[in-house]
Amino acid sequence: MARILAIGAATLDLVFSLEQYPREDEDLRAHDLRIGRGGNAASTLVVLSQLGHACAFGGVLADGPDAVPVLDDLARHSIDLSACRRVAAGRPPMSCVLLNMETGTRTIVHYRDLPEYRDEDFRHVDLTRFEWVHFEGRDPTEIARMVRRVREGGLGTPCSLEVEKPRLGSEAVFPDVTLLIFARAYAYHRGFDRPHPFLLRVREEASQADLVLTWGAEGAYSLDRRGALSHSPAFVPAVVKETLGAGDTFNAGLIDAYLRGCGLSEALELACRLAGKKCGQVGFDGLGTSLAGERPR
8 A cells, every 4th residue: 555645626526417418509408417526636546545545635625515525525535635725715616517428428617716726735745654646737837846845855756747738837847757647638739649759759858757648549658768658558348438537547547556566568558447447337436446456468
């Protein structure tokens, strides 16, 4: 078991299950409504907790009535919240998720009125408690300061950074992290429509890091710090029930595999397998089968 800290968001998700994605100005009745906890970093920790790790969350949390489902779910998965900043009068960030029952794909509308987690909050965290620190790529300026604080701690604690969306200044953080996890949307933003050229370009900006790029139905690609390229196919379940949270589950699988001593190529396949398992079910419960028991054949 490793001790893992993740910095990012925890949200209140309203997930509407629809027969099909609505057309503009159409009135549809949902088949189901689920209200629960979301957020990239929080979801990654919930999976890592099921995989046997001791997890702590660093983010801004509201304490009002709307936050009860978020706080209850984090407590149910034994997520330590001592690194968080609490806002008594606020409400949690909210996501309206339209889940297409035909395809399992999701469309998200997000609203946030809480402040972002800052380096000022992070500096009160005892980093000697953790074997891994994961950052959801939100405010690049603050993340750069936090990553620098981890490196200056002199403990050699590995850091991972999820780069899901283009944000001004994100690239300044790249040279200081151990593992960079990119989404295809970011590669498109950088002008690349194929994985390998993108990874080779980012290698020039982050020579010390292992690089991972998710690519939808093609699975995921990687380039390790020694220059070895790898690819894992996607492991699509027989029935795709929900893709919501698949990326967060993939990130958890990667981190877990690293902490178990796997190389990047092996970790990539294990993470794709776990993400595929998530796509075949609704919600995050039941993802706790140890990846150590699912080594690639």
